[in-house]
Amino acid sequence: MAWWMKFVGAFLLLLAAVAGIVIAVSAVMPFTDAKRAAEEQALSGQLLMEVEETTIYNGSSQTVTVIGKGPDGARLAVFVPEDGEMTVFPLQGTVTAAQAEAAALEEAEGAEVLHVRLGPSAEGPVWEVAFKGADGRLNYVYISAEDGSWRERILNL
Template identity: 45%
Template sequence: MKEWTKFIIVFLSFLAVAIVLAILFLGNKPFSEAEQAAVEKVEAEGLLDEVERAYVYSSSAQSVTVLGTDGEGRIKAAFVPEEGEIEALMLEGQVTAQQAREIVQEDMEVEEILHTKLGMEEAGAVWEIAFLNEAGRLNYVYLLAEDGTWWKRILNL
């Protein structure tokens, strides 16, 4: 009887791990496909020669931000919306992700930064910084990439 109990426990544990992995893989698949399609579109249009990273940026409309370098070695971002034209932005002279995080950490009570993403909004290119404050509450702040000024704050979620 002991062996059957061990077998059932091991089997259920294996099954639980398999289900969790399947859910994670299938849940991330739409994002991965959107990122890959955006990278292919940016490369096909010749906006970037070398892609460093791509990620989904969600606001009123979902888009994919593709970061990399152009043919002249300049750092550039391409914003690929679900519908519409691709917008490109030279990142030289813009606020960097590290600078945006430092601005937020100076002005807010930041316990842990969850992510920093560059995206396109109606105000222009913005850095979205998601973080937990010292009370453990979720916060989203947006800084203009052009000069690091505050654009929007969504606090204490």
């Protein structure tokens, strides 16, 4: 009798693990599909010849940012909105992700960076730096990719 109980328990545990994996993969699929479609658009439009990084930026609308090398070999960011035209932003001579992260964390000791993403805004491209402060609260800092100035801070969420 104990053998069957162990078997049923192990089977239910395995079934729960498989269901969890299926649910996790299904939850990530829309993001993966959006990234893949944006990369294909940037490459097929000859805006990029090679893709280095792709991220999803959620500002006033969802935009996929594809970073890579353009036809002339220069590093470019292509903003691919859900609907509308793609925008190209040259990265040569602009603020880097590392510089934006350092600027955002100047006053935040013991912070844990969650992500640094490039995206469009009404005033021009911005780096979104999301981090948890030492107190565990969520913070967002938006820094201009063109000149490194602070655009917005959303602190202590």
